[in-house]
Amino acid sequence: MQLLANYLTLAALYALIACGYVLVYRVSRVLTLAHGEVMMVGAYLLLTMGTLFHLPPLPAFIAALLMSLVVGLAIYWMVMRRMAGETVFAAVLVTIALGILLRGAMALVWTPRLQYPAEAIAMENPSVALGGSVAVSQASLLIIASAVLVYGGLFLFFRHTTWGVRMRAVGENPRLAAQRGIAPHGPLALAWGIAALTGGLAGMLLSIDTGIDEAMAIIGLKTFPVVLVGGLDSLSGAIIGALVVAGAEILAIYYVDPLVADVAPFLVLLAILMVRPWGLFGTREELDRV
Amino acid sequence: MARASGYLKTGYGQQLVLVETRMQWMLLALLAAALLALPLFASFFLLDLAGQIFLAVIGAVALMLLTGIAGQVSLGHAGLLAAGALVTGILTQEAGAPFWITLPAATIAGALLGLLFGLPSLRLKGLYLGISTLALHFIVVFLGQEYETIRGFSTGISVHPPRIFGWELYDPAAWYYVLLAFDVVVVLFALNLLRSRTGRAWRAVHERDVVAEALGVSVFRAKLSAFVISSALTALAGAVFSYYRGFVSVEAFSLFVTIQYVAMVIIGGLGSILGAILGAIFVTMFPYAIEAALETTGLAAALAGYVFAINYALFGLVMLAFLLFEPDGLAGIWRRLRDYFFLWPFRKTPLAGGE
Numbered sequence: 001m002q003l004l005a006n007y008l009t010l011a012a013l014y015a016l017i018a019c020g021y022v023l024v025y026r027v028s029r030v031l032t033l034a035h036g037e038v039m040m041v042g043a044y045l046l047l048t049m050g051t052l053f054h055l056p057p058l059p060a061f062i063a064a065l066l067m068s069l070v071v072g073l074a075i076y077w078m079v080m081r082r083m084a085g086e087t088v089f090a091a092v093l094v095t096i097a098l099g100i101l102l103r104g105a106m107a108l109v110w111t112p113r114l115q116y117p118a119e120a121i122a123m124e125n126p127s128v129a130l131g132g133s134v135a136v137s138q139a140s141l142l143i144i145a146s147a148v149l150v151y152g153g154l155f156l157f158f159r160h161t162t163w164g165v166r167m168r169a170v171g172e173n174p175r176l177a178a179q180r181g182i183a184p185h186g187p188l189a190l191a192w193g194i195a196a197l198t199g200g201l202a203g204m205l206l207s208i209d210t211g212i213d214e215a216m217a218i219i220g221l222k223t224f225p226v227v228l229v230g231g232l233d234s235l236s237g238a239i240i241g242a243l244v245v246a247g248a249e250i251l252a253i254y255y256v257d258p259l260v261a262d263v264a265p266f267l268v269l270l271a272i273l274m275v276r277p278w279g280l281f282g283t284r285e286e287l288d289r290v
Numbered sequence: 291m292a293r294a295s296g297y298l299k300t301g302y303g304q305q306l307v308l309v310e311t312r313m314q315w316m317l318l319a320l321l322a323a324a325l326l327a328l329p330l331f332a333s334f335f336l337l338d339l340a341g342q343i344f345l346a347v348i349g350a351v352a353l354m355l356l357t358g359i360a361g362q363v364s365l366g367h368a369g370l371l372a373a374g375a376l377v378t379g380i381l382t383q384e385a386g387a388p389f390w391i392t393l394p395a396a397t398i399a400g401a402l403l404g405l406l407f408g409l410p411s412l413r414l415k416g417l418y419l420g421i422s423t424l425a426l427h428f429i430v431v432f433l434g435q436e437y438e439t440i441r442g443f444s445t446g447i448s449v450h451p452p453r454i455f456g457w458e459l460y461d462p463a464a465w466y467y468v469l470l471a472f473d474v475v476v477v478l479f480a481l482n483l484l485r486s487r488t489g490r491a492w493r494a495v496h497e498r499d500v501v502a503e504a505l506g507v508s509v510f511r512a513k514l515s516a517f518v519i520s521s522a523l524t525a526l527a528g529a530v531f532s533y534y535r536g537f538v539s540v541e542a543f544s545l546f547v548t549i550q551y552v553a554m555v556i557i558g559g560l561g562s563i564l565g566a567i568l569g570a571i572f573v574t575m576f577p578y579a580i581e582a583a584l585e586t587t588g589l590a591a592a593l594a595g596y597v598f599a600i601n602y603a604l605f606g607l608v609m610l611a612f613l614l615f616e617p618d619g620l621a622g623i624w625r626r627l628r629d630y631f632f633l634w635p636f637r638k639t640p641l642a643g644g645e
Contacts, residue, residue, distance in 0.1 A: 031417055031421075079610065079614070082614050083614075086617075088417055089363055089417070089420075090613060090617065092417060092420070093552065093556060093609075093613055094610060094613050094614070096549055096552070096609075097553075097606050097607075097609035097610040097613060098606065098610060099606070100546075100549065100602060100603075100605055100606030100609065101602075101603055101606025101607050101610060102606070103602055103603075103606070104599050104600065104601070104602030104603025104604070104605070104606055105599075105603045107596075107598070107599035107602065107603075108596055108599040108600065108603060111595075112598075112599065221545075224421070225425070228418075228421060259432070259435065259436065259439075260432075262428070262432065263428050263429055263432040266424075266425035266428045266429060267425075267429070269421070269422070269425045270422060270425050270426070270429075273410060273418065273421070273422045273425075274410070277418055
């Protein structure tokens with residue numbers, strides 16, 4: 001049972017991180033490799049809310065989330081907007097460079113040592129007993145709850161709101177969308193904004209559990225097998241991908257060797273790339289277009 | 291300075307010639323003399339820096355062949371370097387093998403890995419390819435770590451300096467000449483490859499693989515050969531690196547190393563060997579230049595704990611700036627400058643063949 005609880009927590013965390021990759025890819029066809037760093041920005045913002053303004057947990061979270069959104073919009077407006085019309089490879093390289101820049105800047109502002117935002121915002125993280133010998137931390141429950149909320153919200157957003165439909169239209173065919181009167185910069189910026197917001201949320205919740213240092217970016221990187229397994233342009237695929245990859249990782253930890261857990265996602269990734277490169281739920285033509 | 295015109299060619303041979311005029315020969319000779327004379331004046335620090343640059347040039351040229359010329363994205367470069375270094379380390383440690391066994395072994399291991407890295411390229415393009423090579427990077431590093439922990443070398447494997455007829459290679463100046471010779475061979479090899487059938491096939495596949503196939507180029511062979519040759523070279527660079535440092539540890543081959551090599555290729559300018567060399571020089575010297583700049587401005591003491599972060603941030607910034615504003619890289623800047631002075635007072639650049 002403890003195994004199941006750990007599995008669900010890990011899957012929820014992966015799913016929460018993965019939706020940022022999917023959003024950005026779906027709308028702009030760019031696979032961002034700076035998502036781990038964007039997560040870190042969110043966690044550090046939460047830390048600052050605590051150390052600088054002494055906010056209690058809830059307002060601190062809300063303020064940090066809003067600032068993450070602004071960070072995402074700024075990344076698009078200042079950097080990614082200029083990559084319009086460039087090759088996909090160049091755009092991906094730009095995200096790599098952006099990741100390095102962010103990492104250096106964060107180390108300058110917040111120092112590279114391990115820090116604990118939970119203390120800074122005076123948030124308690126008691127372990128919650130779930131009957132029997134099963135116990136998870138409160139932050140884990142929050143991760144699962146927010147993954148459910150975020151995905152529910154995104155599905156509704158894409159289906160029922162004007163901006164959601166605009167984003168889908170731009171993702172499907174930017175020229176046609178522009179021809180129908182949608183200025184593509186808005187939806188693209190929003191995609192980056194929401195990606196930074198959800199990624200930031202994942203980073204914040206994770207930092208409550210484990211604290212924050214550079215290792216968080218690696219978790220961001222370990223998530224993109226999730227996205228590829230599910231299919232780069234499919235939100236529901238990201239959930240399935242998270243379940244599959246988290247399953248492989250948990251099984252590797254318990255039955256093989258904890259060290260294998262770090263490569264397990266990549267082994268799953270290689271297997272899926274060999275068999276079905278466009279992922280379980282991805283669109284096949286995507287591959288030809290890349 | 292006298293240069294060939296680029297238009298007045300009277301035979302196919304002239305198109306392929308590497309050095310066109312006597313003036314260029316003289317300049318090359320001057321450069322060679324300067325490089326050969328350097329150890330006579332240079333300090334130990336400068337020699338080490340030069341050694342690092344020479345090593346980076348091998349890796350950068352290899353990546354340039356693959357990414358810049360053949361157009362295959364690879365994010366597994368550090369994994370290949372690690373593979374070369376590990377093969378050397380393991381063979382020395384387990385079998386006490388000398389360098390004339392380990393270097394070929396590392397090269398062959400690299401070629402095999404290249405075959406493995408390259409197989410996905412037949413099905414995958416662009417982004418997906420980069421990601422599968424990235425996955426392979428993690429797997430190679432993981433295997434290396436496993437070996438180190440199981441055999442109890444968790445801090446790394448030490449490698450003895452190479453020995454020829456009882457003479458050991460450890461003097462910095464001797465290393466300088468060996469690495470310089472290595473670089474000359476690698477660069478000549480790459481340049482010659484590019485004017486051969488293989489090089490032309492790679493460029494064709496880069497431009498558009500469907501058209502290349504229609505023209506009779508075997509895309510299968512071109513892609514695989516690009517991966518195999520580039521990976522073999524990279525693994526060789528990794529093996530030489532392990533001898534140079536006298537020490538192998540997978541810690542040294544993080545993802546950041548891959549990013550550094552990709553940055554060399556980008557900053558140097560995709561598609562030219564000169565670019566790979568310039569990029570390798572630039573990226574290797576970058577941290578030292580930052581440090582020197584901090585020293586001279588007197589900020590070093592105040593920012594002592596932050597030097598690493600400053601390096602990181604500025605490196606990202608420079609890479610970003612090149613991608614956004616100068617996609618042709620240093621080689622592009624060099625070409626423009628050269629054309630500017632060459633054509634002055636006119637402004638028109640030659641249309642083609644002005645290389």
